[in-house]
Amino acid sequence: MMRLRSIATLFLLALAAPSAAQAASQLRIGLQDDPDSLDPAQNWTYVGRHVLQSMCDKLVDIDANLNLVPMLATEWHWSDDAKTLTLTLRDHVKFQDGTPFDAAAVKFSLERELTMPGSRRKSEIEVIQSVDATGPLSVTIHLAKPSVPLLAAFADRPGMMVSPKAATEAGAQFAQHPVCVGPYRFVERVVQDHITLERDPDHWRAKDYAFDRIVFVPITDTSVRLTNLRSGQLDLIEQVLPTDMAQVKADKTLQGFEETGLGYSGMTFNVANGAKADNPAGKSAAVRKAISLAIDRDAINQVAFDGRFLAGNQPFPPGSPYYDAAFPVPKRDLAGARAALASAGVGPVTLELIIPTDPVRAQIGQMIQAMLAEAGITVNLVQSEFVTLLDRARRGDFQADLLAWSGRVDPDLNIAPLLGCGAAGNDGHYCSQGLEAALATARATPDPAVRKPAYAKAVAVLQNDLPIVYLYHTLWLYAAKAKLQGFKPLPDGIMRLDGVSMSP
Template structure:
């Protein structure tokens, strides 16, 4: 890991400051923290999104039954304890008392059942989260403070999944009264901050929830501004217009600019976010596995990490970082070998001057620079690459899911559970939103088999096998795992960087 000279020490003990506790003493909330976020997710409903930028805001609005903070430890959230029964096919949760939603509605077992009936029903089917929770067959209310989750098969990652995204507990009465569309833009949860206002493409404002069940908040207001242009976000940080810039905004090239300002600091931590250029396996020259391997071998990824990313990343052999469960430390990336790449292209019948289109997110300046380097390397083996920037929401919600990309397209994935299943199932299983081109019965079987295993060692072996199989088929060009890079004003105190950008800011304060 590479640190700024003024990088603040981050310890596991500091991370514990973010764990909420019902036994905490109340603190007078004061001060406003303004955060620059690179993307407006478009909906604040937990079932509607997979975006990290949703979680960086909504982790302060909502709670799950469990909670996982920057220290990576899973602890109680809205459930105070749980027990696994019936050979792993039933989990009983005991719920926290005295918790209310921001509209005054009580949190109870009915709210939990409503949340998961909704997630697993028609409303959830319209969003991307449902597939992460399909091991849940039903939720049974035992009494007002107890629920049983009946599973159709054991799910070794479920407790972690309950700490984020689609599993955030929502208010049944509020949603029934106001409707789904209203809830999309007027979120209500049980978290430390409650909704004030939202202006699409501009920002969202929150304020301290006085009746929050846990620790803090110490801030009176939390404002997010959606600033997609990195140079603008950094300029706002320098001028004091924002206090915190969250990943993946800050380009590596702008880190020295922030480090040179005595009022600012760079804070980094190893993150789960991995970057790849995935292949269209249905059309174009990338239909050929041999061509895909050639394109991978044509690119010197270590030089990209060293020269463009300033050492703030690690080259990856599969679509996961080293902290991911399922990571195989013995798996080697395909080597940089332009001569072998030319030979493979010739064997595949690809003539010099063949073209590929690479679709990338339009607001990701760092990746744009990386892609330019990739295109230059491909040019050296006779493949002409055209880079096509696409507005991020359009790329993610229309172009990729509808299979309208060129031969290669950017895929950045947080894998926030730090479990390869979260990535691999979404990327490789037939019919998934992020897998518009490929269908492989063998891969489907491997993915489904590991999901029901409680044997940790056997499951890890299968996940490693999936990683090797995807690499053998050259389904993507794995590039790198990037550190989470934050820019912060030194007036901010108590900030602990989250590896997955899911920031719980209830214990942060400003001078």
């Protein structure tokens, strides 16, 4: 079935291939998955962030050195107690519907994220107590408690501002035709086929964007994405197989890009989200410890990723200043896994593991299945289309899943959105007061000397409870036509198209 779908995808792309006249003004990008909602308040997929980055400017952004830099906010200031954040906004900026971007629009967008049903941003910014438009271009944000990571959150989807007029008129249908401040505005979407954006000539940085149109094409088969790039049907692709990078770099018609990421991949367990949490792995940290010890992370890295990725066991990669060396990446320990399983006293363990449909994660799932079988744990693999998988996880219709988090600049944002009590992204409904206390201490100050020991406490809690068994940390791998100029990947893995062009 996968083979037939891959051939069909290639055929459809061939039919839709741009002419030579179109090529200079249209950029076709291959994505690993089809995004979920294109409403910044509701989106939860990594691939969705690629689309939103070109469509929706944020209050701040990051640079190559992970510094926060101005975007829609030109200046910011924290109060001494880190409970008030004041933003100065960029002047002469308009939304894609022609309405003005101002302090009232920021107040509207943030309050919408906090209150709208289905908002995925609420838990990321719920520390906000109130938002005041203190001038046409001045916003004062009052927090219930100190939270320095809030500004870093504004470098991602929480900082994407939407048109109050468009959002009010569209209501729950806003995702069908989103309107932001951004270099490219929404044109159309055909689910599982393509998303088309067109350049907004009135954008405040319109001159920095060369292409008239951007077309995002979801292709789950990594090899088919690369084949379409080689044949000229695509111009840029993400998530290249590590085993293909040597070939890409040896091909004079192509170029490859690598960038160290901020996130992780791992197994998330349902510990308290409905009836499916009632299973040995969901109820017992000892069983989850057995699972962690039975997995050979180095083998996964070598076989699936050609040794290019980093084995991991924490929310931060081993090179991060917040990685706790007191908990090194464990080597595979079958005896230890069997002992942990015996201590749980749960008898035979069977686990349903949901994995996405792409070949790489299917291979990793099969490796995990074989490894855990040697420890006496039966794993039943269930493949699911990506957005369906996310929906199942949110509803608690899972025992464990294999997913990735693309990572954020502030370490808090690699933990709290996914494991904080009540967080929208906390699919397993894990909740630990010890973790909450450690994160609260770290959020209260920008001082690394205070934050580092607080995150060490957080890591110790996670190592004991194992709501997520962390497996590896990725490199972001891209490939593009040799004629593509100016593309520079950043550590957050999100494609930015300013300064990108195609040579004749």
